[in-house]
Amino acid sequence: MKIIIFCACLITFVLCQKRAILSPDIDPLSDLMVNKINSLNTTWKAGKNFDGYTIDEIAKLCGVKRLERSSDEFGRIEVEVEPYIPKTFDARSAWPHCPSISFIRDQGGCGSCWAFGSAEAMSDRTCIKSNGRVKVILSPEDILSCCIDCGYGCNGGYIEAAYQYWVEEGVVTGGLFNGTGCKPYKIAPCEHHAIGPRPNCTDEITPACEVQCQSNYRKTYLEDKHYGLNSYKIVANVSQIQSEILRNGPVTAGYIVYSDFANYKSGVYQRHSNVTLGGHAVRILGWGIETGVPYWLVANSWNTDWGDKGYFKIRRGVNECGIEDHIVAGIPKN
Ligand SMILES: *[C@@H]1O[C@H](CO)[C@@H](O)[C@H](O)[C@H]1NC(C)=O
Ligand SMILES: *[C@@H]1O[C@H](CO)[C@@H](O)[C@H](O)[C@H]1NC(C)=O
Ligand SMILES: *[C@@H]1O[C@H](CO)[C@@H](O)[C@H](O)[C@H]1NC(C)=O
Ligand SMILES: *[C@@H]1O[C@H](CO)[C@@H](O)[C@H](O)[C@H]1NC(C)=O
Ligand SMILES: *[C@@H]1O[C@H](CO)[C@@H](O)[C@H](O)[C@H]1NC(C)=O
Numbered sequence: 001m002k003i004i005i006f007c008a009c010l011i012t013f014v015l016c017q018k019r020a021i022l023s024p025d026i027d028p029l030s031d032l033m034v035n036k037i038n039s040l041n042t043t044w045k046a047g048k049n050f051d052g053y054t055i056d057e058i059a060k061l062c063g064v065k066r067l068e069r070s071s072d073e074f075g076r077i078e079v080e081v082e083p084y085i086p087k088t089f090d091a092r093s094a095w096p097h098c099p100s101i102s103f104i105r106d107q108g109g110c111g112s113c114w115a116f117g118s119a120e121a122m123s124d125r126t127c128i129k130s131n132g133r134v135k136v137i138l139s140p141e142d143i144l145s146c147c148i149d150c151g152y153g154c155n156g157g158y159i160e161a162a163y164q165y166w167v168e169e170g171v172v173t174g175g176l177f178n179g180t181g182c183k184p185y186k187i188a189p190c191e192h193h194a195i196g197p198r199p200n201c202t203d204e205i206t207p208a209c210e211v212q213c214q215s216n217y218r219k220t221y222l223e224d225k226h227y228g229l230n231s232y233k234i235v236a237n238v239s240q241i242q243s244e245i246l247r248n249g250p251v252t253a254g255y256i257v258y259s260d261f262a263n264y265k266s267g268v269y270q271r272h273s274n275v276t277l278g279g280h281a282v283r284i285l286g287w288g289i290e291t292g293v294p295y296w297l298v299a300n301s302w303n304t305d306w307g308d309k310g311y312f313k314i315r316r317g318v319n320e321c322g323i324e325d326h327i328v329a330g331i332p333k334n
Contacts, residue, residue, distance in 0.1 A: 024275045028055055028259035037260060037272060043293045043315070044267030046260070049306055055277065058262050060203065061302070063111025063156035064254045064279030076233040079240040082247070088288035089242070090297060091124065091250050097132030100124050101250065101285060104310030105176065106303040108187035109201035110154035115140040116301035117252040117281030118162035122171060126226055126332040128249040134334055136226060139174025139183040146209040153206025159252050159281050159328045163231030166330060170225030172213065182213035182224040189303055196305065231330030238317050241327050242287060250285040254326035266308045268295040270315040287316055296323065
């Protein structure tokens with residue numbers, strides 16, 4: 001297999017106008033793919049995250065649907081740009097009294113990323129707005145199983161609809177599988193590597209909606225609901241997205257996963273594949289510049305041993321994989 005490099009830039013790879021695209025014939029989960037990526041000397045390092053998996057099993061985790069209706073219908077807004085935007089920002093250190101910001105979850109073998117990416121940013125924002133008084137871990141389970149308009153459960157859903165559910169129906173608390181809160185996640189964490197302590201990921205079905213909290217939880221389902229005041233989609237503009245995060249906390253982002261993303265280990269991701277696996281949803285919690293390359297700092301929901309301790313960085317300012325074009329957020333009611 002031949003690596004096709006469209007540009008021969010002498011200075012640094014990232015300044016090239018055209019990116020290197022690896023042959024779509026290379027098995028994306030093979031050692032060959034990892035080696036090809038690493039030999040590009042690109043802005044990130046590849047490794048084996050999903051050893052023993054098929055690419056279809058990974059595609060299943062990418063459960064974001066794009067709203068086919070006009071995006072303006074959901075209220076794509078312009079955000080007022082802050083007079084000072086720092087060169088680097090990390091919500092974990094900006095709001096250390098909000099533990100949800102540094103909480104990495106595991107969606108298991110279910111295409112529920114849209115519920116995770118949404119519940120995560122909602123939790124952070126609820127804490128931030130209350131100055132740390134309301135520390136919550138909101139429940140992806142509640143959104144995944146009880147939001148009727150959100151789409152197809154474990155087969156994918158809409159971020160915008162998840163936020164609307166928060167505004168209209170509220171979201172109860174709930175953490176990891178077997179965890180705390182009103183409705184912890186019903187699907188067990190699974191091994192996003194083949195060699196690890198957890199059971200292998202299997203194809204999960206959407207859990208049934210339960211309108212009650214787990215036994216011995218101190219509140220009723222309705223008492224435990226936390227609401228959004230509003231929700232909106234932000235225009236694809238870096239300084240506006242940054243200003244939104246500075247003011248109100250992390251945002252939910254949807255983007256297109258290309259097959260090489262499965263191998264991300266560290267550095268600033270940019271795609272070198274043109275094979276798409278589907279839409280994925282994540283939480284953007286900051287930004288920075290690494291060896292001259294601007295990036296977004298992002299939390300994934302594939303457990304802490306995926307990628308860079310559960311996080312990844314992705315190129316900022318070029319709408320990499322469409323990430324700047326699908327930013328959703330909202331203001332909590334509390
Ligand atoms: C993907 O990239 C290969 C080169 O590696 C090219 O031959 C092919 O046409 C591209 N496919 C698409 C859909 O862009
Ligand atoms: C990558 O870097 C190595 C070592 O610096 C060098 O030998 C190799 O030619 C570089 N490859 C590319 C594609 O630039
Ligand atoms: C998980 O999958 C890997 C790779 O297919 C296989 O080697 C391993 O035996 C599986 N583990 C379990 C517990 O089924
Ligand atoms: C979840 O709880 C059940 C029942 O208490 C226990 O058997 C199981 O090992 C727990 N699983 C995890 C991943 O904590
Ligand atoms: C982003 O939005 C700001 C504020 O409206 C505007 O001044 C700036 O030109 C926009 N940037 C781009 C790249 O469009």
